[in-house]
Amino acid sequence: ILYACGKRITDFSIFNDFIVYFTDDGEIVKQNSLDGIIEKIKINGNFVMNSLQFESNKLICGTFNGEIIIINTNDMSILDSLNYHKRSVIKIINSKHNEFYSSSIDKTIKKWNIN
DSSP states (O other): OOOOOSSOEEEEEEOSSEEEEEETTSEEEEEETTTOOEEEEEOTTOOEEEEEEETTTEEEEEETTSOEEEEETTTTEEEEEEOOOSSOEEEEEEEETTEEEEEETTTEEEEEEOO
């Protein structure tokens, strides 16, 4: 076992020196793989279902409630919260540098940009 947190993990992303994982109670956890230090933030009433690494320090996350959340992994802050979908975000892909597509169980695929 590489990591065990005692909660249901919904997704994770591995960076050079740390892992970020998401739990079904809304926690977003960054754990340093060198010293084990843990940083957490929480989104209330929602949880991340999938994530995509963007640039060296950002995660774009699709949530159960249809939001897309952009996280700065350097300081574990939420940079933006975008309400593009009405229901759970199933997948996010990066088409070009700042151009993304997301799909949802609201029966839509949406194209959007980060500026």
